[in-house]
Amino acid sequence: MNRLIMSEHLTQKNNSPLRVRGLDYLEQLEAESIHIFREIAAQFEKPALLFSGGKDSITLVHLARKAFAPGKIPFPLVHIDTGHNFQEALDYRDAMAAKVNATLIVRKVEDTIKAKNLTEPKGKFPSRNWLQTYTLLDTIEEFKFDACIGGARRDEEKARAKERIFSVRDDFGQWNPKLQRPELWNIYNGRINKGENVRVFPISNWTELDIWNYIKKENIALPSIYFAHEREVIVHDGQLVAMSPYVTLEEGDAVVTKQVRYRTVGDMTCTAAVESAAATLDEVINEITAAKISERGETRIDDKVTEAAMEDRKKNGYF
Amino acid sequence: MDILRFITAGSVDDGKSTLIGRLLYDSKNILIDQLEQLEKQSKNKEAGPIDLALLTDGLRAEREQGITIDVAYRYFSTPKRKFIIADAPGHVQYTRNMITGASNANLIIVLVDARQGVVEQTRRHSIIASLLKIPHVVVAINKMDLVDFSQDVYNNIVIDYAAVAKQLGLNDVTYIPISALQGDNIVDASTSMDWYEGKPLLEILEDVPVDSDINLTDPRFQVQFVIRPQTDDLHDYRGYAGKVISGVYKKGDAVTVLPAGIETTIAKLEVAGEEVEEIFAPQSATILLANDIDISRGDSIVQTNNQPQTTNEVEVLLCWLDDKPLQTGNKYYLQHNSRLIRSVIKQVEYKLDVNTLQQQPVEGNVKLNEVVKATIKTASPLVYDSYTKLRANGSAILIDETSHSTVAAVLFQ
Structure with a gap:
């Protein structure tokens, strides 16, 4: 409706009938992502969508449904379960998979740790984030996936800003930033050698705010932890970390109950909450628009370790 | 609100990174933690207070060597527009x-560095812009602070560049004097250059019309994927999913499927599963046809009365992108949007000097970063438009058959 009103105005101004048809920025982003999804389905034999229960992968599933409607999504949803997930995200995952009638494959980091005799991370907030890579690579091997679709965005982080939409990984899942294929126009080259696979990022060109605005426009349901709720947290280095069985309490740690919401949803041990009273999408969007700190800076504990943390993980096979 | 995609081109010391940093910083698209990280890095490098150029430095390898390895994409927005910068x-x-x-x-x-004026690199960047038909050009004459904000210096550079633009046929060129380092004419009008009557850079970027860049007169559509749910209630559903490359399609349109040349009509149109009366570029849509025809990925659906060219042999400009040189007579996959065809480079006619636009004889193999005019023969017919007429249907890539690398950008002539 809005578009029509605006178009009429434009038509009068420019006196050109061709101006009547135009897409706003969210429609343009959606069209681009749908195009990418269809390229994946056509170019690969066994793609899989990496689904975490977070807002970015929820948006991915929504876009994939649109891309293949009225058919169903022609690939499975894969969740690499660290065992440190929020229950709300897991419940959402199961409900979503059932709703879209997709095959859900879950592989647990816990099992990889046992099978490969890996060392559990230690420390106050032991993060299995790094270990996910092992489980992911095993899962790719197990199902012979040739493309893994992820919800990474280029605005998130410096290493991501340089990655292609079709990102070729070698036998070991490694990303080589110096040997990326040029990606021109809207032409995606998904040809690979045996053993290689491609990570595809259909929402590369979306920003955090684009995602939120799209969720609102499309009325997409989210796990409840994205909205304000009461939670027991530990205040650590100015960040609020959820109290959970995976966190080691030390002397002097104060466990307090605060009204919080999550801006990004990862593991309980490496995602921080933000203090907030935003209970609706509009309120969340208002807060994010006014936010003075980036998504990763505010909520990702693991990226703070070194300046090049993401770059290192990607080179080793991370999403 | 729409989207503007732009690229910044400059030689190493023209202040490109500083300009991008300044745009992000002054338009308040940089957040506190990013700024803190920047301060930390600036200290690491002992480079004074905040080095805005560092904002665009990505990888550790790059920071260590002080270079940029690859194209990086940056995002920012204003209430008017979302911007995507290819850096x-x-x-x-x-x-x-x-x-x-x-x-x-x-x-x-x-x-352009105000102290240097139009140099070889300026010409090269402009030649590439003209080859790739980038619709709008903004010439930002930077480091005006180092030439005392002199209007004469600015005017002389404008005159020099206008000659280049004329030679290259660049017809939408805007000039602006700036200091990226000091923020003059980036987001706010400069107080040191009252003689400049134009808009600051950000306003130029917000106002340049982009809807006119999309061709809505020549309908082109390539099938990416065939949707066949094969369920009880959708037993006969057969939807051709693809992107409207250009133009508009309406229900009932008489269309021809190419390269086969079969005629039919559009029975139904859908966008994301919803039925619509018409589809237009750059939508992703689904077309259902009146007749059962054998159509597969890469086939074009066009209006019967407005058809592209169909041929097995095409003249192209090739920009070679691979370390491994081109070998005439070698076979490559040609990917034209979603269509993959085996092809052979029959003949290389001449090399285009990207600094002077002069045609030169080709000696030996065509190497990385060289641009040549060539003839390509394809194993099955190509359905295309010239790049000049229709950028989105006039471009392709070449893929090495063994390494699978993307080795060339192809512009159909």
């Missing part, structure tokens, strides 16, 4: 990276 590095592999970054751009900012 391509200014050194050795420049042509390759610039072509990559420029392929989707609506606009290019050509940076």
